[in-house]
Amino acid sequence: MGNSFQGKTAVITGGASGVGYCLCELFARKGMNVVLADIEAPALEKSSAALQAQDLNVIGVPADVTCPDSMAALEVASREAFGNVHILCNNAGVGIKEAQRRIWALTPNDWQWGFNVNVMGVANGVRAFVPNMLAHGEAGHVVNTSSGNGGLNSMPTTPIYASTKAAVTSITEVLHYQFLMDDAALRAHVLFPGPHVVNTNIHSSMRNRPRELRDDNEPVAYTSMVELLKSAGLGDMPLTEPEEVAETCLAGIESGQFWILPPSEANDAKLRARTESILARANPTLPS
DSSP states (O other): TOOOOTOOOEEEEEEHHHHHHHHHHHHHTTTOOEEEEEEOOOHHHHHHHHHHHOOOOOEEEEEOTTOHHHHHHHHHHHHHSSOOOEEEOOOOOOOOTTTTSOGGGGOOOOOOOHHHHTTTHHHHHHHHHHHHHHTTTEEEEEEEOOHHHHBBBBBTOHHHHHHHHHHHHHHHHHHHHHHHHHTTTTEEEEEOOOSSSEEEGGGGGGOOOGGGOOOOTOOOSSSSHHHHHHHOTTTTTTTTTHHHHHHHHHHHHHHHHHHOOOOOOOHHHHHHHHHHHTTTTOOOOOOO
C-alpha cells in the first residue's frame, strides 16, 4: 500500500475513545474510509457523529470483540459500506482493578473477562477479517495493540493485564511469520502505546464489564489515569497522550515496522536487562 491511504478502508475496534478514537480521526484525515467499532453504544454514537461533523468518511458499528458472531457481522458491515478492508486495528482492551491484589486473590471472572477482551478480541478480529483481506489480494495491515507492560516486561502489580498483552505480542509475531510463509500481501504490526503510560479511560473499563462476569467485591473504580498510577505506586510517572500514539502507529504502518515501539532509553534499558537475564539464566529482580 506504500504511503497512499486515500480511498482505503480501516476498521478500528475500541474506536469510541482513547487511542482508538485518535486512530479513527487520523486515518480519516488521511482520506481513508473508517469503520469505528465499539461495544459502548452511547460513546460510539457520540464519537462517530463528532467525526462525521468534520466531513470525515466514518461510520460507527456496534461490535463486541469477545463474540465471534459480532466480529463476523462487523466484517460484513465494513465491506457493505466501503468495500475491501485494508487496515484492521485490533485495539479494544480493558484493564482489571488488580493493582492491590495478589494473583491468588484474583477471581475466575477477573481472568475470564481480561482474556476474553484482550486476547480473544484479537483472535476474533483476525478470524473475522483476515480471510477476505487475503482474498482480495491488495496490500493491507493488521495492527494489534499490545503494551510494554507484559508485551515486553511485566509489572508485578498487573498479572492479568500483563499476561494478556504478552499473549498479544506472541499472537502477532506468529501472524507475521504466517504472512511471510504464505507470501501474503498483508503485514502484521504490534503496537506498543507509549513511551509512557497512555492517558486514556482504560481505568474505567468496569463500565463495560458483562454482568455475568462481575464480582460482588469489585474494587472501587478509578476516576483518572493519575489515580490508577498512584494506586500502583507510580504517581509521578509522565503520561503519553493518545494522539501521539496514533501518529506513531501511522508512521509504523507507513514504514513497514513490525515492532511499532516508540523510542525510549529507559524502556530499552529494561528490555535489554530482561533479555540479558534470560540469556544468562539469571533470576529476575524486582522492578523498581
